[in-house]
Amino acid sequence: MINQMNQNDHTPNKFSNAMKELQIGKLLRKSNITKACGISAYEVFQFLLLLVFQGKNLFRFxxxxxxxxxxxxxxxxxFLNETSYNWSRFLLLLxxxxxxxxxxxxxxxxxxxxxxxxxxIKRNRGKAVELLATCLRPCGA
Structure with a gap:
């Protein structure tokens, strides 16, 4: 999928090797992250994670x-909104x-x-961020 976009980029190959070495598919199954039909949960997960590592956006892609x-x-x-997936168990196993x-x-x-x-990453923006404002006090106070 993504690996066909950048022929000179070796990220998908190295990424795929790392996922095989860590046995991500087995960890997904142990965490109840499976799909009944269509593309496998492993392929969906791999695609979404590869998007992140290549700095791409799902919407734009x-x-x-x-x-x-x-x-x-x-x-x-x-896949991302499924409530039966045990993501905390997956992260622990990983x-x-x-x-x-x-x-x-x-x-x-x-x-x-x-x-x-x-x-x-400094994220000091937004209206609803608590304690974001900088308090400046006069020297004489």
Missing amino acids: LNSKHKDQTVSKNTYYR AVKVTTAFHSLTRPERVKVLVLDDSV
């Missing part, structure tokens, strides 16, 4: 000239799988730490 390479937009939205993979790459005497930080 579905309105582009490549829209005939994908399934209906309702398929993606139903974290265990990633931690196990990194564990074998480090020496036993090293301290093993995994830090996930999403604070690199």
Whole structure:
């Protein structure tokens, strides 16, 4: 799907290899993330995740000239809004799988730490954001 858009980009191949190595399909099934018919849940998940890693937007992709390479937009939205999918279990299983993979790459005497930080993006805009305003006080007060 997306890999046909950028012939020089090796992201889809490396991405596919990483998903196979982490056994994402098995983790999806263990988390009750399955589909009854049509395109598999694994393919939908892979497509949506690849969109994120390539910096693309689902809405714009579905309105582009490549829209005939994908399934209906309702398929993606139903997949994302399905309430029976256990996303927290999936994230837990994925974290265990990633931690196990990194564990074998480090020496036993090293301290093993995994830090996930999403604070690199400064998002100081919006009306309803609490404590957003900067308080300036006069020096004499």
